[in-house]
Amino acid sequence: DAKTTQPNSMESNEEEPVHLPCNHSTISGTDYIHWYRQLPSQGPEYVIHGLTSNVNNRMASLAIAEDRKSSTLILHRATLRDAAVYYCILRDYSTSGTYKYIFGTGTRLKVLA
Amino acid sequence: DVKVTQSSRYLVKRTGEKVFLECVQDMDHENMFWYRQDPGLGLRLIYFSYDVKMKEKGDIPEGYSVSREKKERFSLILESASTNQTSMYLCASSPSQGAKGGTEAFFGQGTRLTVV
Numbered sequence: 001d002a003k004t005t006q007p008n009s010m011e012s013n014e015e016e017p018v019h020l021p022c023n024h025s026t027i028s029g030t031d032y033i034h035w036y037r038q039l040p041s042q043g044p045e046y047v048i049h050g051l052t053s054n055v056n057n058r059m060a061s062l063a064i065a066e067d068r069k070s071s072t073l074i075l076h077r078a079t080l081r082d083a084a085v086y087y088c089i090l091r092d093y094s095t096s097g098t099y100k101y102i103f104g105t106g107t108r109l110k111v112l113a
Numbered sequence: 114d115v116k117v118t119q120s121s122r123y124l125v126k127r128t129g130e131k132v133f134l135e136c137v138q139d140m141d142h143e144n145m146f147w148y149r150q151d152p153g154l155g156l157r158l159i160y161f162s163y164d165v166k167m168k169e170k171g172d173i174p175e176g177y178s179v180s181r182e183k184k185e186r187f188s189l190i191l192e193s194a195s196t197n198q199t200s201m202y203l204c205a206s207s208p209s210q211g212a213k214g215g216t217e218a219f220f221g222q223g224t225r226l227t228v229v
Binding site: 032034036042043044045046049087091094095096098099100101102103104105106 | 117143144146148153154155156157158161163167169171172203205207209216217218219220221222223
């Protein structure tokens with residue numbers, strides 16, 4: 001299974017942009033890059049995903065390196081409600097032809113008021 | 114809104130008991146997943162299912178089995194609970210690859226299981 005590597009923790013000041021990095025050097029050509037976050041006492045929730053091009057949605061932006069071996073989740077203006085564990089994962093294909101999500105340990109983001 | 118519902122938020126069971134964790138989704142998703150989450154280890158995939166009666170092992174299937182008799186329901190079974198299965202269990206569902214609306218996964222709130 002393809003794996004991702006993220007820093008264990010990061011801090012950001014409120015109202016400032018946050019760049020959360022992820023390395024996935026063993027990514028294959030068909031692996032989508034997904035980001036999820038987990039707020040305290042909740043299940044993970046979807047943030048954004050992409051394959052090759054940079055992506056934007058109402059929550060965040062995803063910048064994907066040209067060689068696809070790394071990506072960066074960008075929160076444009078961090079708020080206290082963005083404090084969570086952020087997971088970068090690869091949507092991996094299984095032997096049955098379907099796909100599965102393999103999580104790593106994520107980055108714990110602390111937002112300072 | 115998509116809803117993934119796990120039957121219990123908290124559960125306490127005795128060693129050796131047979132334990133059933135239930136998960137129901139209301140969006141007609143083909144794929145369903147069971148994870149466990151432990152401090153320092155992140156989420157680890159136990160089993161997943163891509164259709165009724167179809168299942169595939171994840172990274173840590175030992176000591177667990179699953180059942181999917183209906184599309185909306187995916188059960189995780191601990192045949193003989195042990196203390197090392199004390200954990201947070203998370204269920205998720207997602208549409209198949211070709212479905213409209215993307216392929217994001219939706220998670221339940223989790224079941225915190227304690228085996229004593």
